[in-house]
Amino acid sequence: MRMMNGVGFIGVGNMASAIAKAVRASKPEQALYLYNRTPERIYELSQALNAFQVERERLDVDLLARCEYIFVGVKPYGMKSLFEEELAPYLSEDEPKVWISMAVGYPLKDLKTLTPASHRWIRIMPNTPVEFGEGYVSYCYDPAIEASKVGYVEALLQEAGRLQYYDESQFDAAGAVAGSGPAFIYQVIEALSDAAVSHGIPRQEALEMAAQTVVGAGQMVLASGENPGALKDRVTSPGGTTIAGVKALEANGLRHAMISAVDATYQRSVDLSDQA
Ligand SMILES: NC(=O)c1ccc[n+]([C@@H]2O[C@H](COP(=O)([O-])OP(=O)(O)OC[C@H]3O[C@@H](n4cnc5c(N)ncnc54)[C@H](OP(=O)(O)O)[C@@H]3O)[C@@H](O)[C@H]2O)c1
Structure with missing residues (x-):
């Protein structure tokens, strides 16, 4: 397997930008790779965070090949087309990734259908004050994921604010409040x-x-x-x-x-x- 030390972000709008800032605060030396459909929207952010801005044509080599942990910040209705039409050709069983979804109302059972079976999913429900370390992030995960991988994501978000595990059955309620x-x-x-x-x-x-x-x-x-x-x-x-x-x-x-x-x-x- 290739070395995949980076942390990626696909779909960097309001929420994922705030998360990226929190991840940078948690891990000042971490290589971050940002990809957004409209690139102009993330020029300044990429510079401010000292992150690599990835171009659409190089998504596979500059982001997918370098990152094991990838935050997905597109709207819920954009998830299926992103995975099925844009990412599917580059995803394989033998290079499993940890995907972190912030999509409201998109359960783990449906997230898992978007990727090969060896890939793992964590759901987070953040709020925008994570940008200042004053957020509240609920999270839950696919039980098949290794504890060390959950621990790694917790470490990425340690400067986001309060992190709290919830059973997925309580996720909609936690999201509605926080x-x-x-x-x-x-x-x-x-x-x-x-x-x-x-x-x-x-x-x-x-x-x-x-x-x-x-x-x-x-x-x-x-x-x-x-x-x-x-x-x-x-x-x-x-x-x-x-x-x-x-x-x-x-x-x-x-x-x-x-x-x-x-x-x-x-x-x-x-x-x-x-x-x-
Ligand atoms: N906002 C919140 O407070 C909040 C709280 C909890 C969870 N969430 C969740 O966070 C997610 C994002 O919400 P948001 O408010 O941040 O929305 P947003 O500002 O519209 O961000 C979505 C981003 O995804 C990009 N995008 C869309 N399709 C793409 C594709 N195929 N490839 C790459 N980038 C793509 C968009 O690019 P363009 O620049 O081209 O539009 C945009 O920058 C949603 O799933 C939402 O449920 C949001």
Whole structure:
């Protein structure tokens, strides 16, 4: 077998770019190979990460022949055509790879049909804050994979943030909270900063105030290990200002809105799994 010391990325959009940054932070010396359908989109990233940018015509020799571990960052609907139409001629039983898929709603049983039987699959469900080491990455894997290979991928992602193994049956739920959660929280931050602006605080300061408040509250939950309900009780004095705001949130259904958002995301992920 050829020496395959590189780590590859195929389909380097929003999510895979963030993962590539995390992998670079975890492994400063690791050779990274990036391939994206539209090459111009990853010129700057390749330079910033000191990664090799691979051309379409040289995908086999410059990426597939050099990498045993390959992250796949195309959209779920692009997975089948990528493997069946573009990669299949270069994949063989006797050069097995470890593929790491971030595709929402694409289960291991379907991922395994995309490659020869000796190849192995890991599913990750990351979120974009992995770029700053503040992400949450759920993962699960094909039970046939060697523990050392899972360990290698864990090491690649050690600077991404929190890594947590989940049984695949819980993957859609984990993805609905952590994968899509940043989008929900951006809306919370936007709403909080709109409120601040409406009370005369300049936009930029309002955004920083709102974002830092969310970061601080999250850190408080993690660092204290306390239930958020108890933390809320500590900052709501009887007849005070904060409890008036809490009451308004309850009246406007904040909890129901958040739970519904996760339910809708979860259902969409289940529907996509059925179509994969
Ligand atoms: N965004 C998130 O927060 C998030 C969270 C969890 C999981 N995910 C998963 O991450 C994956 C990517 O999502 P995304 O939001 O990063 O989408 P995206 O920004 O559209 O990235 C997809 C990338 O794949 C490239 N691509 C498509 N077909 C290709 C092919 N045949 N060969 C090479 N490159 C190809 C696209 O290239 P072009 O530049 O030509 O379009 C694009 O750069 C999805 O499977 C999604 O389910 C995303």
